[in-house]
Amino acid sequence: MRPRQLADFVGQEELLGTDKILRRLVDQRTIPSLLLWGPPGSGKTTLAHILAGNAEADFVYFSAVLSGVKEVREVVARAQVSKDRNNTATVLFVDEIHRFNKGQQDAFLPHVESGLLTLIGATTENPSFQVIAPLLSRCRVLVLHPLNHDNLRSILKRALTDTEHGLGAMGLGIDNSALDHLAKMADGDARRALNSLEIAASLIDRSVDSDTITVELAEEACQRRTLRYDMNGEEHYNLISALHKSLRDSDPDGGIYWLARMLAAGEDPLYIARRLIRFASEDVGNADPQALRVALNCRDSYHTLGTPEGELALVQAVVYLATAPKSNALYTAYSAVRRDIENTGSLPVPLHLRNAPTRLMKELNYGRDYVYAHDQADALVEQDHMPDELKNRIYYHPTNRGYEAVIKDRLTKWRKILKQRKTES
Numbered sequence: 001m002r003p004r005q006l007a008d009f010v011g012q013e014e015l016l017g018t019d020k021i022l023r024r025l026v027d028q029r030t031i032p033s034l035l036l037w038g039p040p041g042s043g044k045t046t047l048a049h050i051l052a053g054n055a056e057a058d059f060v061y062f063s064a065v066l067s068g069v070k071e072v073r074e075v076v077a078r079a080q081v082s083k084d085r086n087n088t089a090t091v092l093f094v095d096e097i098h099r100f101n102k103g104q105q106d107a108f109l110p111h112v113e114s115g116l117l118t119l120i121g122a123t124t125e126n127p128s129f130q131v132i133a134p135l136l137s138r139c140r141v142l143v144l145h146p147l148n149h150d151n152l153r154s155i156l157k158r159a160l161t162d163t164e165h166g167l168g169a170m171g172l173g174i175d176n177s178a179l180d181h182l183a184k185m186a187d188g189d190a191r192r193a194l195n196s197l198e199i200a201a202s203l204i205d206r207s208v209d210s211d212t213i214t215v216e217l218a219e220e221a222c223q224r225r226t227l228r229y230d231m232n233g234e235e236h237y238n239l240i241s242a243l244h245k246s247l248r249d250s251d252p253d254g255g256i257y258w259l260a261r262m263l264a265a266g267e268d269p270l271y272i273a274r275r276l277i278r279f280a281s282e283d284v285g286n287a288d289p290q291a292l293r294v295a296l297n298c299r300d301s302y303h304t305l306g307t308p309e310g311e312l313a314l315v316q317a318v319v320y321l322a323t324a325p326k327s328n329a330l331y332t333a334y335s336a337v338r339r340d341i342e343n344t345g346s347l348p349v350p351l352h353l354r355n356a357p358t359r360l361m362k363e364l365n366y367g368r369d370y371v372y373a374h375d376q377a378d379a380l381v382e383q384d385h386m387p388d389e390l391k392n393r394i395y396y397h398p399t400n401r402g403y404e405a406v407i408k409d410r411l412t413k414w415r416k417i418l419k420q421r422k423t424e425s
Contacts, residue, residue: 001159001166001194002046009050010158010190011151012043012144021142022047031055031091033112033119035127035136038144039346041189044122045095047144052091057118058082060092064099072107079116090117097121098130105132112138128358141360146188146346153183155190156197167201172211178218185222187345196221239265240275243318248283252322259318263311273299276317287327287402294320325402333395340390347387382418 003009006016006026015022025031031051036044052059060075079090092108094100111117112135119139123130127141147155156179159166182200186193200213200221239262246254262272277295284291298317302310356366373381386393398408 001155001162003050004053006050006054009043009046010154011147012047014145015142021140022051025051026054029055031057031089031118031120033139035097035121035123035131035139035141036144037123037125037127037141039124039146039188041186041191041193042144042146043190044144045093048091048093048120048122051120052093055089055091057089057091060090062092062094064094064096064104069104069107072104076108076111076116079111083116092117092119094119094121096123098123098125098127102132105135109135109138126361128360136360141364143364145348147186147190148188149180149183152186152188152190152193153179156182156193159194159197160201167198170201170211172201172204172213174213175215177215178213181215181218182222184343184345185218235265236267239267240272243272244275244279244283247279247318247322248326250322250326252319255318255322256315259314263314269302269307269311269314270299272314273302273317276314276321279321282331283326283328284321284324285327285330285404286407287325287399287404289403291321291324325404327399327401327404329396329398329404333397336395340393344387344389347389350384350387352383353385378414378417380414380417382422 006023009016012022014020017023031054034048034051036047038044049059058079060078062071062075075090075092079092082088082090097105108117108119109132112119119135121127121131121139127136131139156174160172160174161168163169178200182193182196185196196218197213200217203217203220204210204213239258243255243258243262246258259272263269273295276298277292280291280295295317298313301313304310305313351365352368352370354361354366356362356368361367371381371383373379384391398404398411400408
């Protein structure tokens with residue numbers, strides 16, 4: 001399904017739009033040395049093929065994983081022959097160029113400098129750290145981004161109808177919900193999307209006259225499964241549920257009872273200790289930050305003392321957690337964040353929040369306009385810390401209980417100060 005011409009390429013409008021750099025290179029039928037930096041499945045290899053074909057150059061695929069200096073020399077020799085006999089240029093495409101060591105990169109550096117080879121390197125890693133400076137200075141770095149949802153839907157629909165290179169001969173349809181699920185689960189990666197589509201197509205049961213990929217098949221193809229804890233048995237889960245709910249409801253007596261029931265039944269005390277640690281963050285949280293330390297000390301104490309002496313540390317932790325002020329604000333905040341990540345995928349870090357230790361990164365505006373909080377009054381700065389798509393989103397809503405009330409007052413005060421500064425400016 002790899003596009004053979006630019007008209008079939010989907011995505012990367014920042015590079016391929018009208019008057020953008022790659023569009024101009026294609027129109028001019030020229031190709032300089034390039035480094036294509038982007039995530040998997042964003043079109044790096046496909047673009048290299050299209051550019052080389054458009055310039056009518058020999059295309060040599062080179063894997064940094066499987067090849068070494070010997071293979072570089074062989075490519076150089078072939079490129080010289082092509083140039084001498086046919087005046088044909090050679091495009092050397094190095095996949096995963098970040099895996100080349102310094103010696104391997106040095107081997108083809110002079111031939112890039114002389115113009116014998118036009119280098120196109122593809123990398124998922126920051127080239128500032130992985131590509132030697134002389135080579136980096138002779139290549140134009142182009143940043144590719146994950147494909148968006150609409151891009152992936154277009155790629156999937158084309159794959160399903162293309163009879164020559166895709167699945168068109170199967171005559172399959174797909175529900176919109178299934179198409180959306182495959183696009184979402186691919187997280188910007190066209191290769192992952194196409195692999196999942198192919199698996200979903202293979203799962204269709206023709207014996208029941210089905211020719212449509214449903215959302216159930218799409219989910220199965222993506223193999224998105226919920227991990228289960230490996231201890232089975234209803235009573236085990238009933239007892240730990242009763243303990244957890246007793247603590248959440250601030251009932252120390254119920255907590256001690258269900259703890260003793262579990263220990264008497266032979267439950268692993270360290271499993272209970274781990275559950276108490278989880279409870280300290282999920283149901284107490286910052287209402288009493290000391291609760292997490294109590295739960296951790298409980299585990300360490302039992303680990304040191306063992307049964308029966310260490311069991312009293314479990315009792316102490318159970319009573320402390322049951323009588324602590326309660327808040328699930330951390331749990332709800334984290335759950336909301338996870339849902340947004342699931343829905344929005346790998347949103348890029350805003351440029352002003354990125355570090356810029358190299359010249360290339362500075363040229364790409366990494367860290368530009370960042371404001372250092374300690375230089376501001378009260379160490380407060382009005383600055384966006386979220387991707388643009390989630391701007392102004394608030395996840396953490398502290399309660400009025402315990403120490404979390406102090407946190408709530410502090411956040412309220414800070415937000416008022418920042419709002420007032422914004423109004424005055």
